[in-house]
Amino acid sequence: MEPLAKLRDAYTQGMIPQQVYDLVVKRFPIAVKGIDRIEKASGIQFPVAYVEPSMMISAADPNSYQFGVLFARTIPVMFDEKFQVVIQISAPLVAYGLKGTIHAILAHEFLHFLDLLRKISKMDLLSDEITGNLFESAYADATRLFEPRAVFNDRTLLSHITKRFPAGFRDYKLEDKAIKFWLDKNLPKTNIALDSNTVKLSASSISKIKIAPRFLEKLGELEAKSSKVRKKQLY
Numbered sequence: 001m002e003p004l005a006k007l008r009d010a011y012t013q014g015m016i017p018q019q020v021y022d023l024v025v026k027r028f029p030i031a032v033k034g035i036d037r038i039e040k041a042s043g044i045q046f047p048v049a050y051v052e053p054s055m056m057i058s059a060a061d062p063n064s065y066q067f068g069v070l071f072a073r074t075i076p077v078m079f080d081e082k083f084q085v086v087i088q089i090s091a092p093l094v095a096y097g098l099k100g101t102i103h104a105i106l107a108h109e110f111l112h113f114l115d116l117l118r119k120i121s122k123m124d125l126l127s128d129e130i131t132g133n134l135f136e137s138a139y140a141d142a143t144r145l146f147e148p149r150a151v152f153n154d155r156t157l158l159s160h161i162t163k164r165f166p167a168g169f170r171d172y173k174l175e176d177k178a179i180k181f182w183l184d185k186n187l188p189k190t191n192i193a194l195d196s197n198t199v200k201l202s203a204s205s206i207s208k209i210k211i212a213p214r215f216l217e218k219l220g221e222l223e224a225k226s227s228k229v230r231k232k233q234l235y
Helices: 005-012 018-042 091-096 099-121 134-144 155-164 172-183 203-207 213-234
Strands: 048-052 055-058 068-070 072-079 082-090 189-191
Touching: 005 018, 005 048, 018 048, 018 091, 018 099, 018 155, 048 091, 055 082, 055 172, 068 172, 072 099, 082 091, 082 099, 091 099, 091 172, 099 155, 099 213
Parallel strands: 048 082, 055 189
Antiparallel strands: 055 068, 072 082
């Protein structure tokens, strides 16, 4: 998948102005370096990723003026009975995010990718909970993922994750820029209901997914390391 194809299509169709398009293209190598960094720090290949040419927002109540900004998402896809995980990176993140923020968000989505495959390997997706507000969603997000220190051996990357994800991601400067330079300019946006931002795969689909034995061993090792890290934090 060509990571900038959808962005280029949106620009060609006049949905995104030249200045914004050029800015995202110019800064995209920051995301590429982040992906390379994550692969090196984890020893695991990053899933397919592409730039989504819209600002993704989510609100507990569609009629509310309060909303959260989703700068990236991890999406499972079944296509022609083949399973693929795709990381959706929003164009506003690439355009306005600091290097550390971009790398931290990509690393966080990478943890979602690992957790998704762990659940698939254990047939544990059908019970994935649905939460009703952004705080509950952030809390659930923080408690079910692998511990970053168990996955990454990059101190600087771990520092970025710790600073930006103490209890759900918040970067007020980035959000303000995204709203001012993207949302207020009436550039493309995507409304995502919180209860739709969950994994929904049928049991029959999951049963057809094949995961390499060595990768399953790696997931088991990471899960054991995560458990040890959490125990140390408690005691």
